[in-house]
Amino acid sequence: xxxxxxxxxxxxxxxxxxxxxxxxxxxxxxxxxxxxxxxxxxxxxxxxxxxxxxxxxxxxxxxxxxxxxxxxxxxxxxxxxxxxxxxxxxxxxxxxxxxxxxxxxxxxxxxxxxxxxxxxxxxxxxxxxxxxxxxxxxxxxxxxxxxxxxxxxxxxxxxx
Amino acid sequence: xxxxxxxxxxxxxxxxxxxxxxxxxxxxxxxxxxxxxxxxxxxxxxxxxxxxxxxxxxxxxxxxxxxxxxxxxxxxxxxxxxxxxxxxxxxxxxxxxxxxxxxxxxxxxxxxxxxxxxxxxxxxxxxxxxxxxxxxxxxxxxxxxxxxxxxxxxxxxxxxxxxxxxxxxxxxxxxxxxxxxxxxxxxxxxxxxxxxxxxxxxxxxxxxxxxxxxxxxxxxxxxxxxxxxxxxxxxxxxxxxxxxxxxxxxxxxxxxxxxxxxxxxxxxxxxxxxxxxxxxxxxxxxxxxxxxxxxxxxxxxxxxxxxxxxxxxxxxxxxxxxxxxxxxxxxxxxxxxxxxxxxxxxxxxxxxxxxxxxxxxxxxxxxxxxxxxxxxxxxxxxxxxxxxxxxxxxx
Numbered sequence: 001x002x003x004x005x006x007x008x009x010x011x012x013x014x015x016x017x018x019x020x021x022x023x024x025x026x027x028x029x030x031x032x033x034x035x036x037x038x039x040x041x042x043x044x045x046x047x048x049x050x051x052x053x054x055x056x057x058x059x060x061x062x063x064x065x066x067x068x069x070x071x072x073x074x075x076x077x078x079x080x081x082x083x084x085x086x087x088x089x090x091x092x093x094x095x096x097x098x099x100x101x102x103x104x105x106x107x108x109x110x111x112x113x114x115x116x117x118x119x120x121x122x123x124x125x126x127x128x129x130x131x132x133x134x135x136x137x138x139x140x141x142x143x144x145x146x147x148x149x150x151x152x153x154x155x156x157x158x159x160x
Numbered sequence: 161x162x163x164x165x166x167x168x169x170x171x172x173x174x175x176x177x178x179x180x181x182x183x184x185x186x187x188x189x190x191x192x193x194x195x196x197x198x199x200x201x202x203x204x205x206x207x208x209x210x211x212x213x214x215x216x217x218x219x220x221x222x223x224x225x226x227x228x229x230x231x232x233x234x235x236x237x238x239x240x241x242x243x244x245x246x247x248x249x250x251x252x253x254x255x256x257x258x259x260x261x262x263x264x265x266x267x268x269x270x271x272x273x274x275x276x277x278x279x280x281x282x283x284x285x286x287x288x289x290x291x292x293x294x295x296x297x298x299x300x301x302x303x304x305x306x307x308x309x310x311x312x313x314x315x316x317x318x319x320x321x322x323x324x325x326x327x328x329x330x331x332x333x334x335x336x337x338x339x340x341x342x343x344x345x346x347x348x349x350x351x352x353x354x355x356x357x358x359x360x361x362x363x364x365x366x367x368x369x370x371x372x373x374x375x376x377x378x379x380x381x382x383x384x385x386x387x388x389x390x391x392x393x394x395x396x397x398x399x400x401x402x403x404x405x406x407x408x409x410x411x412x413x414x415x416x417x418x419x420x421x422x423x424x425x426x427x428x429x430x431x432x433x434x435x436x437x438x439x440x441x442x443x444x445x446x447x448x449x450x451x452x453x454x455x456x457x458x459x460x461x462x463x464x465x466x467x468x469x470x471x472x473x474x475x476x477x478x479x480x481x482x483x484x485x486x487x488x489x490x491x492x493x494x495x496x497x498x499x500x501x502x503x504x505x506x507x508x509x510x511x512x513x514x515x516x517x518x519x520x521x522x523x524x525x526x527x528x529x530x531x532x533x534x535x536x537x538x539x540x541x542x543x544x545x546x547x548x549x550x551x552x553x554x555x
Contacts, residue, residue, distance in 0.1 A: 027314060031261065034307060050293050054300040062303025062336075066329065069310055122293050122353050 005046060013039025026072045034065040051122050166459040169199070170285050196278075196288040204277055208430050209239035215476045222480040242423075249419035254317055257416065261315035266417065266424035268308040273431035275301045280438040281355050283448045283461030294355040295347060298439060299340055302394075305432070306332050309403075309413050312425075316416035324412025327487065328403035332394060334494040339390040341502040342383040345509030346374055346443045355439075359447030368453045373446035378526035379508035384444040386498050386505070388471075391436035393490070396429060397475055399482035400490060408484070437471040438464075496540055504532035 013036055020032035037060045044053030129137050164171070173195055180188050213228060213235060220227025228235035253262055279294035281287040291297055306329050313325020347353055350361040364372045374380030393400040404412040411417075414425050441447060445467050448460035455463075508525035515521035 025258075027258075028261075031307075031311065050291060051296065054293050054296045058296065058300035058303055061307060062300065066306050066310060066333075069307070069314075073314070122296070123351075 002046060006043075009039055009042045009046065013043070027069065030065065030068045030072055033068070034061050037061055037065070051125055162457045162459070166284055166461075168459075169283070169461070200274065200277060200288050204274070204431060204434060205427075207434065208427055209243075211430060211472060212242070213238045215479075218473070218476045219480050222477070246420050246423040251419040251421060252416075254416050256317045258315040258317065261311050262416075263421070265308050265312035265315060266421045266428065268311070269305060269428035270424050270431065272301055272304050272308065273428045273435055276435040277431060277438065279355055280435070280442055281359050281447055282438075282464050283459065286448075286461060287356055290354070290356055293353045295343060295353045295358075295439075298435070299336075299343075302432075302435075303336065305394075312417070313413040316413070318416050320410045321413050321415045324403055324410070324415060328396065328413055331396075331400070331402060331487075331490065334491055335390045335393040335498075338386060338494060338498040338502045339394060341499070342387040342390065342505060343439075343443060344502075345379050345383050345505045348506065349374070349509050349513060355442050355447075359442055359449065362446040363449055365453050371446055371449060371451055373444065373449075375444040375446075377509075377512060377522060378529050379505045379512055380444055382501060382508070382529050383505040384440065386502055387440055387444070388474075390494075390498065391433075391440060392475070392478070393494075395433040395436055397433060398479040399485050401484060402487050402490065405484055433472070433475060434468070437468055437475070440471060441467045497536060500536055501532060504529055 016032050016035035016039055020029045020036055023029045023032060037056060041053040041056045044050070044056060173192070176195060177188055177192060180191055216238070217227045217235070228238040231237040231241045253259060276298050278288040279291065279297050281290075287294075289297075309325050309328045309332070313321045313323075313328075316322075346358060350358045352358065352361075362371065362373045366372060370376065375384045396403050404414055414422060417425060441464060448464040450456045450458060450460075450463050508528040511528050512521040512525040515524045
C-alpha cells in the first residue's frame with residue numbers, strides 16, 4: 001500500500017513541478033509550486049516524519065507561497081508579454097540537475113540498506129534540538145529576531 | 161450502562177467494520193477512514209445548517225424582532241430553503257476571471273476548514289485523525305486559508321476583490337501569530353502536541369468538584385481570552401469582519417462570487433468558526449471532560465458539544481452587540497497588546513510549572529500576568545496622545 005501511495009504522490013508532485021516550470025502565467029506557476037510542496041509534505045508523512053511534513057506545509061504554503069504570490073503581484077510589469085524561451089535557464093537547471101545526480105550517486109550512504117524507519121516524533125526532535133543543537137537553535141533565534149526588528153524599522157513611520 | 165452510551169459511536173463503527181473482518185487490512189483501514197470522514201461531514205454540515213438558522217433567531221431576539229419563522233416549525237427548515245435557493249441561483253463568473261482558480265478557491269477554503277476539524281477529540285476515543293502533531297496540523301493546514309483567500313481575490317480580476325483579499329490576508333496574518341503563541345503555554349505545560357494528551361492532562365478534579373481545566377489558571381484564562389479574540393478575527397466574525405463589512409463596503413474577496421460558490425465561502429467561514437471554537441474547548445476548557453466528577457454519567461461527546469455551543473453562542477452574542485472595529489485599531493491591538501500578553505502567558509505558564517503547579521504557582525503566575533497587563537495598559541494609554549488620524553499613503 002505504501003509503494004502505491006508513493007507512486008501516486010510522486011506522479012502528483014512531478015506533474016505539479018512540471019506545471020510550475022512550464023506554465024505561461026506566473027501566478028499559475030506559483031500556485032503549482034505550492035501544490036508541489038504539498039506533494040513533498042506528503043512524502044514526509046509517508047516516511048513517518050510528521051513534524052517535518054507539517055512544518056513544510058506551515059512555512060512554505062502558509063508563508064513562502066503567499067510571499068511569492070505577493071512578490072509577483074507587486075513587481076510584475078509586463079503582464080502577458082511573451083518573453084521567449086530562456087535557454088540560459090535551461091542550461092543552468094540542467095547543470096544543477098547533473099551536479100545533484102552526480103553527488104547523490106557518488107555518496108557512500110546510498111549503498112547502505114536503510115534501517116527500519118523509526119517514527120520521528122515531535123518529542124525526539126525537541127530533545128535533539130534542545131540538547132545537541134541548542135547553540136545553532138539560539139543563533140537562528142537571534143538572527144530571526146534581528147530580521148523581525150529590521151522589518152519593523154523599515155515600516156516604521158518617519159518622525160516629523 | 162453509562163459507559164456503553166459513552167462509547168456508542170465507537171462501538172457502532174467497530175460493528176460496521178466487523179462486516180469487513182475477512183477482507184485485507186488496507187481495505188479495513190480505508191473503510192475506517194471513510195467512516196470518520198463521513199461522520200465529520202454529517203455532524204458539522206448539520207451543525208452548520210442549524211447554527212445558520214439559530215444565529216438569525218438569536219440575533220433577531222436580541223434586536224427585538226421575530227427572525228425567520230415562515231418555513232417549517234419555528235422557521236427550522238429555513239436552511240433547506242436557503243440551500244435550494246443557493247443551488248438554483250445562476251453561477252456568474254466574470255468574463256475576464258481566471259475560471260479554474262476562481263472555482264478552486266472556495267473549494268480549498270472549505271476543504272481546509274474540514275481538515276482542521278478532523279484533529280479535534282470529540283469524545284472518549286473519538287478523534288477522527290489522531291496524529292502525533294495534531295495541534296501543528298491544525299495550524300499548518302489552516303495556514304492555507306490565506307492562499308485560498310488570495311486566489312479568490314486575484315482570480316476574480318477585480319480591483320475591489322483584490323483589495324478585499326489584501327485586507328483579509330493582512331488581518332489573518334497579524335492574528336495568526338498570537339493565535340499560535342497563546343497555544344504555546346498549553347503545549348509547554350502538557351509536553352505534547354497531541355490533542356488527546358492535552359485533553360487527558362485536564363482530566364483530574366481538585367476535591368472532586370473543581371476540574372483542572374487550564375482556563376482556571378491565570379495564564380490559561382488570559383491565553384483563552386486572547387485565543388478566543390484571535391480566533392474571532394481568524395474566522396472573520398463581527399466585530400472583526402473587516403474583510404467583508406456587509407453594510408459598508410463591497411464583499412471583499414467574495415465580491416465576484418454568486419450562487420453556491422458564495423454559499424461555500426459562507427460555509428467555510430462557519431466551519432472555521434467551529435474548528436477554532438473546538439480547539440479552544442480542547443486546549444482550555446477540558447475537551448470532552450465533565451465539569452465535575454458526578455456529571456461523568458453524561459456521555460463525553462455531549463459535554464464537548466455543549467461547551468462548543470456555549471462558545472458559538474458567545475460568537476453570535478458578540479455579533480449582535482459590538483460595532484465593527486477599524487482596520488488600524490485592530491492591527492494595533494494585535495501587535496501592541498495581544499502579542500505581548502501572549503508572551504506573558506508563556507512566561508506565566510513556565511512560572512506556574514516551576515512553582516509547583518499548586519496554589520503558589522497559581523499566585524505567582526497571576527502576579528506575572530498582572531504586572532505585564534499593568535505595564536501594557538500604562539504604556540498604551542491612548543488618552544495622552546490622542547490626535548487626529550494621519551493618512552500616510554492617501555494624502
